[in-house]
Amino acid sequence: NAGVTQTPKFQVLKTGQSMTLQCAQDMNHEYMSWYRQDPGMGLRLIHYSVGAGITDQGEVPNGYNVSRSTTEDFPLRLLSAAPSQTSVYFCASSRTGVAEAFFGQGTRLTVV
C-alpha cells in the first residue's frame, strides 16, 4: 500500500506565486488534514476534512485554501505565497478523528 502520498517533496516559490500541494491516500480514510511544522512549534493544523465535500479551518488557516472533492484527495492551495509560509508541510489521514494518523513524507517549501 502507498499510504499517504504527498507531492512535491521540495518546492521553492517567489513571493506572490501560487501553488498546490497534493495529497492522496489509498486507505479509504474519511479524515484528512494538513499541518505545518516550524522549529520549536511542533505540528500546527492548517485545515482538515471529515469527509468528501466537508472542510474546516484549523489553528493557522490564513493564506491557505483546501477542497475535498473525493475521499482520496485533499490538496492544499497557497493563494499568494509569503516568506512566512516557508515551512515543512505534512498531510495526514485517519479512519476517524480519534484514530491514529498516517502521515505523508512531507513537503519542504521555501518562499523567497
Add this chain to the structure above:
Amino acid sequence: ILNVEQSPQSLHVQEGDSTNFTCSFPSSNFYALHWYRWETAKSPEALFVMTLNGDEKKKGRISATLNTKEGYSYLYIKGSQPEDSATYLCAFCGGDGNKLVFGAGTILRVKS
C-alpha cells in the same frame, strides 16, 4: 486554542538508561491522547492511541500511561538504544473529536 505541553524539550542519555517524558493536556472534553515517534528525515509514526483514564499501553521497551482527570500522560523507554533516538510527539484529541493538537515534542538522543 488548546495547549499541549511536552517536557523536557530534549534529552541526552547513555545506551541502557531508562527515560521518561511528560505530556500535559486539557483535562476537559477528552477524546484521545496519541504518542508518535518521529525519526529524522521520516514522517511521524503512531506508537499509541489511548482513550480511557488509567490506560496503559506497551510496545516492546516503550510504554505509556494516561491520566485524563489531571491531564497528563507519561511515555517510558526502558533500556534506551541508539535506534530510539527520535522526536517523540504527543497529540491531544478533544473538543469535537475531529482535530489533533500536537505538543512541540521531546528530542531524545541516545549515545552508544
